[in-house]
Amino acid sequence: MTTCVITSHGGDFFGNDRHLTKLLTGLADYARGCLPADEREPLVKLLAAQQQTEVGTEQTIPAAxxxxxxxxxxxxxxxxxxxxxKLAExxxxxxxxxxxxxxxxxxxxWRTEAA
Incomplete structure (x- = not known):
């Protein structure tokens, strides 16, 4: 089953963006290589965790x-x-x-759904 993540404050008509979890996992791999070690862990965890997140799960990230x-x-x-x-976009x-x-x-x- 293919899953995707729907993020709020996106650019479509409904204010959402849709990203395949496989793409986010690839982005997490690049984050490990592109960002300093002392900064990257929270972002890497967020991106990589989406692969194991159950469908229907919603996560909120504070504005700060x-x-x-x-x-x-x-x-x-x-x-x-x-x-x-694709990853840059x-x-x-x-x-x-x-x-x-x-x-x-x-x-x-961030909300996980079946694609």
Whole structure:
């Protein structure tokens, strides 16, 4: 079964973005290589955990954390060793959504669904 994550504060008509969990796991691998060791763990855990999360599970990230994740995701998207345009686009979309959540002072939510 293929699963995806629906994030709030996204760019579609309903204010959501949809990302395959497989893509997020790949993004977690790049985060391990692109970000300093003392900064990356919370983001890596968030991205990698989606592969094992049950369908229907919702997770909320506080606005302050969303702002930090946005900066880290932008660094990953712009990293010179990130060769995949799909991963760079996913990182940028996630960063934009995290920025919007932080700017609104609202929690950023992630919901796992079957694709």
């Amino acid at each position: 954390d969303a702002g930090q994740f946005a900066a880290q995701l932008r660094r990953i998207a712009r990293h010179r060793y990130l060769r995949s345009t 996913a990182a940028t979309l996630l960063a934009n959504a995290a920025d919007r959540a932080a700017a609104d002072g609202q929690p950023w939510t």
